[in-house]
Amino acid sequence: MNVLHKPKKFKIVGQGIPVIDAREKVTGSLEYGVDFVLPRMVHGKIKRSTVPHARIKRIDVTRALALPGVLGVVTHEDAPGLNWMGVWDNYRGQILDGISRFVGDEVAAVAATSVEIADAALDLIDVEYEPLPAVLDVEKALLDDAPQVREEGNVRDEYRVVWGDLDEGETQADYVIDQEMRYKAQNYAGIGRNACICTWDGDQVSMWTSSQTPSELQTGIHQAFGIPMSNVRVVALPSGCSFGLWWSNNFMMVTALLARKVRKPVKIELTSQECMAAVKRRHIEITRGRMGVAKDGTLTMADFSHLMDNGAYGFKTDVYFFCCDLWGGARNGDYRVRGVNTNLVTSGCMRAVGDITMGLAVERLADKCAHKVNMDPLEFRIKNQIKSGQQLRMQEPRQHMKGNLTDYIDGLTEEQTGNWPKMFHLSSGSTHELLLKGAEKFRWHERWKGWGVPTRVNGSKRRGVGVGTGAHCCGVEFGGNTSSVVRLNHDGSVNVFSAAGRQGQGSETTLVQVAAEEMGVPVEKVSIVTGDTYVVPWASGSSASTTMFRTGWATREACRDAKTQLLKIAAREFFDGIDHEKLDIEDGIIRVADDPADNRRIAIDELMNVLCSDSLSQTSVITGRPNGVMPPTIAFARQWAAQFAEVEVDVGTGEIRITDYLAGQDSGTVMNPKVLKNQVIGGAICGAGFVLYEGMEFDPSDGRVLNDSLLDYKLLRTGDFPSDPEVFFVESQDPVGPFGARGAGESPAAAAGPAICQAVHNAIGVWVDVPMTPETVMRAIKENEGPKAMAS
Amino acid sequence: MTRLNVNGQSFDVDVKAHEILSDVLRNQLGLIGVKVSCAEGECGSCTILVDGVPATACLMLGRQGERHEITTIEGIGTHDELHPIQEAFVEEQGFQCGFCTPGFIMMAKAFLDENPNPTEEEASMAMSGNICRCGAHPYIVKSVLNAAERMQGRHESKRTTGSTGASA
Numbered sequence A: 001m002n003v004l005h006k007p008k009k010f011k012i013v014g015q016g017i018p019v020i021d022a023r024e025k026v027t028g029s030l031e032y033g034v035d036f037v038l039p040r041m042v043h044g045k046i047k048r049s050t051v052p053h054a055r056i057k058r059i060d061v062t063r064a065l066a067l068p069g070v071l072g073v074v075t076h077e078d079a080p081g082l083n084w085m086g087v088w089d090n091y092r093g094q095i096l097d098g099i100s101r102f103v104g105d106e107v108a109a110v111a112a113t114s115v116e117i118a119d120a121a122l123d124l125i126d127v128e129y130e131p132l133p134a135v136l137d138v139e140k141a142l143l144d145d146a147p148q149v150r151e152e153g154n155v156r157d158e159y160r161v162v163w164g165d166l167d168e169g170e171t172q173a174d175y176v177i178d179q180e181m182r183y184k185a186q187n188y189a190g191i192g193r194n195a196c197i198c199t200w201d202g203d204q205v206s207m208w209t210s211s212q213t214p215s216e217l218q219t220g221i222h223q224a225f226g227i228p229m230s231n232v233r234v235v236a237l238p239s240g241c242s243f244g245l246w247w248s249n250n251f252m253m254v255t256a257l258l259a260r261k262v263r264k265p266v267k268i269e270l271t272s273q274e275c276m277a278a279v280k281r282r283h284i285e286i287t288r289g290r291m292g293v294a295k296d297g298t299l300t301m302a303d304f305s306h307l308m309d310n311g312a313y314g315f316k317t318d319v320y321f322f323c324c325d326l327w328g329g330a331r332n333g334d335y336r337v338r339g340v341n342t343n344l345v346t347s348g349c350m351r352a353v354g355d356i357t358m359g360l361a362v363e364r365l366a367d368k369c370a371h372k373v374n375m376d377p378l379e380f381r382i383k384n385q386i387k388s389g390q391q392l393r394m395q396e397p398r399q400h401m402k403g404n405l406t407d408y409i410d411g412l413t414e415e416q417t418g419n420w421p422k423m424f425h426l427s428s429g430s431t432h433e434l435l436l437k438g439a440e441k442f443r444w445h446e447r448w449k450g451w452g453v454p455t456r457v458n459g460s461k462r463r464g465v466g467v468g469t470g471a472h473c474c475g476v477e478f479g480g481n482t483s484s485v486v487r488l489n490h491d492g493s494v495n496v497f498s499a500a501g502r503q504g505q506g507s508e509t510t511l512v513q514v515a516a517e518e519m520g521v522p523v524e525k526v527s528i529v530t531g532d533t534y535v536v537p538w539a540s541g542s543s544a545s546t547t548m549f550r551t552g553w554a555t556r557e558a559c560r561d562a563k564t565q566l567l568k569i570a571a572r573e574f575f576d577g578i579d580h581e582k583l584d585i586e587d588g589i590i591r592v593a594d595d596p597a598d599n600r601r602i603a604i605d606e607l608m609n610v611l612c613s614d615s616l617s618q619t620s621v622i623t624g625r626p627n628g629v630m631p632p633t634i635a636f637a638r639q640w641a642a643q644f645a646e647v648e649v650d651v652g653t654g655e656i657r658i659t660d661y662l663a664g665q666d667s668g669t670v671m672n673p674k675v676l677k678n679q680v681i682g683g684a685i686c687g688a689g690f691v692l693y694e695g696m697e698f699d700p701s702d703g704r705v706l707n708d709s710l711l712d713y714k715l716l717r718t719g720d721f722p723s724d725p726e727v728f729f730v731e732s733q734d735p736v737g738p739f740g741a742r743g744a745g746e747s748p749a750a751a752a753g754p755a756i757c758q759a760v761h762n763a764i765g766v767w768v769d770v771p772m773t774p775e776t777v778m779r780a781i782k783e784n785e786g787p788k789a790m791a792s
Numbered sequence B: 001m002t003r004l005n006v007n008g009q010s011f012d013v014d015v016k017a018h019e020i021l022s023d024v025l026r027n028q029l030g031l032i033g034v035k036v037s038c039a040e041g042e043c044g045s046c047t048i049l050v051d052g053v054p055a056t057a058c059l060m061l062g063r064q065g066e067r068h069e070i071t072t073i074e075g076i077g078t079h080d081e082l083h084p085i086q087e088a089f090v091e092e093q094g095f096q097c098g099f100c101t102p103g104f105i106m107m108a109k110a111f112l113d114e115n116p117n118p119t120e121e122e123a124s125m126a127m128s129g130n131i132c133r134c135g136a137h138p139y140i141v142k143s144v145l146n147a148a149e150r151m152q153g154r155h156e157s158k159r160t161t162g163s164t165g166a167s168a
Ligand code: FES
Pocket: B035, B036, B037, B038, B039, B040, B041, B042, B043, B044, B045, B046, B047, B056, B057, B058, B059
């Protein structure tokens, strides 16, 4: 039964080669933003607001400027109207605008000859605030008379996904169950911090910083300062773990503003506290839902309404939830999402945005439905989740898209859509195969004893098993197109130029594998530049699990283009004018494909040095780029995860221990199993942290982040997660993705919570709110015992 | 001048009284493998060895480094000549972003010097003082066990090639 679409013989795709920067990482020589320095560099520090909402009445920098070593100060007076909209909705605002919208918001910045002097000067800036009423609660921010955080108002347009008719779904249901789930904000808690180094020479701006999205940052600087994009160079350095944190951030714009002021290279290095309290975080979210189920286990309706806070500068209308597609088998559905602003630190896309939160609510409610009709959670998923080829539920465009996706696609000619997969239908994969294969590996049917029934009881310790599923996109096109350029050199080596981020996901390695496979050269012959906008073509960067699917597609297409050019030359100069399509390259040698009798061979480097008959010189330029555009990926591609957990809950202390873990992933063809395994388990650990420990605490009086250090914000450590989890892959090949590959990094984070929560429920018979800290577990047990005790 | 013995070499450095050791090592000696994240002793990414004992460089004053043998990741192995622990981390991919990695490797060095033949549980416990936010946890533990084998000359490099059904 495991006969999956078996890839044709790949040479490099599927190899677990070490990531290309492995040696730099283990020797500590890899340069991140914080490590980067320039000659003559000076240091910047940011003055941050101490109040949640205020207009700056007066700001006096005289005393700061008088401090020896201070080179310049910038305030909103230096930045009138400097506005960068961000290509996405994670930050929308001016660089500095004289209004502080959360405790920690940027108010001014100082450049000085040392960090210490810059720091000392911050205290010498006198700010007089005119306090404005603040709103620190996501539900209160919705009210008509709530203080408004932004000019545009607090409340964004509702984003809605609808199919069928809820009333009908309710009639078809034998049971309707409702539920509300509330989520604290998860902190990125990025190990690695960040720094930004910027120079402003004449009309040239150069910036070095850890970023997932070099091109977007280039656009941002261009927009904010009105300088031509050709004069803006962004070098995106590798980042520590990012999860969406280091994308384009306002502190980078503040650095540019300071560099413009002092005309020297300026470095602003953020402290860990700044990273954890003043940059970005996951949204605070609330999901209310109702699901209807028929006695035979058919979901008849899914009715969800979701609220999320954007903090001060986020501007999202929805959370990019693909759980509505995952549970697309529900006959009728209505998912509504609303974003509101609050006077809290900005929030934005964090790994598996939407699917880790709303997805958990949908999974839990579906579990309750399964329980009600007494169906195995695995069977229930197989019955109600989407299958390959079926219609996707999420089809409509977002607020920031021009027009409507359906209209756009309807308007395309057949020539344009020729070999596209069927739009608005799932192109490949599903949870089905994952669940079947996983059940076998995990011995699910043996270990699952029924809803709320522990697998094993040992004193106060109860074990339970759970299964959860997760979905996410494989990149979206709203942030801009994707691209890649390749260059073939005289020695047969290949350079790949792609805008992408290096946050540890290993995509520079997997992109090299794509290029080497397509070009028919060994991996060692390919090198890649991902961060420097002076050489890479503009692309939307690494977010929304884009890189393998979209940038990988572009890289393969660019290689195809270069290869065609090369083979045409080979056909003409060496193979007596044979049709170039008959030629192929293997291990850097060009030969006639599928004809073992023909023993003509020429190596790429040899051919590149042949004096050609047309030019009488060697071929000097072979540059490949994608021909044509990639179809809109939101209209067909998804990634799937199914995970199985066993937990042990101590009903005496409320402590939860994960004792066994199995993670299945369908991201299409596996480019590099080591990289993918790490992504899958890293995702599971991120999701596990979210449901077990993590949550930001805000001061109720002014919204400041109270747990802004790793001392007070608990993360999973080794020993908190099994050291020997098993990972397996289902490789349902995608028709568009490079060699059949799709996105991977986010669905694993979405599947973990549901699996662990369900396992806890099965161990102790109670659903526990997240994060399931020992106190919460104990409270849930008590509350459950209360009425029962009374009843008996 | 403060004399610091780092990675087997002596340096005379001008260290101000308030200067933190990690800053001195990074900024004055260019040892950027001393990665600083939390700067408060919590994450372990700045771990160095002081006379063979692991210490968080972000919590030490530069002058406290005097009269001790300091080892940083740069003193463990080089790009061309990796230490077996580093080789093990490469092979098991005991990292993602790599920011926490030097700290984990330094911790592993001290641990394996004490306990050359650890069980999985011991290795996992020993690594739990450091934080990896990328979630490479199981592969970090595997790296430590792999390193133990290498250091005892018992290791055969395994190759991960097939693309299906890989188990962690
Ligand atoms: S940086 Fe020293 S322990 Fe975190």
